Amino acid sequence: MVELLDGFPAHVAAYRAEGKVNDQEYQEVVMCRVDEVAAKFGKVNFLVLLETDFQNYSIPAFLDYLKISFKHFSSWERMAIVTDQKIVEKAYDMLSPFVHGEIRGFEIKDFEDAKTWVSGPLNHA
Numbered sequence: 001m002v003e004l005l006d007g008f009p010a011h012v013a014a015y016r017a018e019g020k021v022n023d024q025e026y027q028e029v030v031m032c033r034v035d036e037v038a039a040k041f042g043k044v045n046f047l048v049l050l051e052t053d054f055q056n057y058s059i060p061a062f063l064d065y066l067k068i069s070f071k072h073f074s075s076w077e078r079m080a081i082v083t084d085q086k087i088v089e090k091a092y093d094m095l096s097p098f099v100h101g102e103i104r105g106f107e108i109k110d111f112e113d114a115k116t117w118v119s120g121p122l123n124h125a
Contacts, residue, residue, distance in 0.1 A: 001017070001018055001019045002015050002016065002017050002021055002025050002026060002029045004029060004033055007115070008047070008115070008118070008119055009045075009119050010037070010040070010041075011040075011041045011043065011044070011121075011122050012037070012044075012045045012046070012047060012118055012119055013030070013036075013037045013044055013046050013047075014046070014047040014048075014049075014115075015029060015033070015047075015048055016048075016049040016051060017048060017052050018051040019052055020052075021052065038075045041122060042075065043077045043122045043123070044075045044076055045077050045079075045118045045119070045120070045122065046076065047114060047118045048080070048081055048082065049108070049111065050082060050083035051083075053085065074100050075100075076101035077102070077122055077123060078101060078117065078118050078120060079101060079102070079103045079104070080106055080114040080117060080118040081103065081104070081105045081106070082107070082110070083107075084107055084108050104117060
């Protein structure tokens with residue numbers, strides 16, 4: 001299940017993933033929100049609170065994740081990955097040099113730090 005998180009500035013697309021994640025809900029919730037933020041601001045700050053194992057994403061949902069990542073490749077500013085799964089955090093650390101913007105991993109206990117960081121202003125330079 002995915003759900004948008006409240007309490008973030010308008011330039012932030014933030015969601016929680018828990019349990020099983022399928023492609024329909026990923027498209028309807030996450031992809032729609034990212035598209036909306038990118039259309040309005042031209043840039044996107046992004047936070048995912050991953051409270052499920054990454055293998056709980058269906059293959060189509062994972063492909064949607066890749067699709068939205070490449071669709072907005074130059075729009076990413078700050079991406080906060082909040083998880084207690086070290087393998088996921090390491091994977092994003094390895095990807096960081098290859099993507100536009102900055103990716104930071106946070107443990108779930110540090111969610112408020114992640115929220116503060118990702119809520120920072122967009123760089124319009």
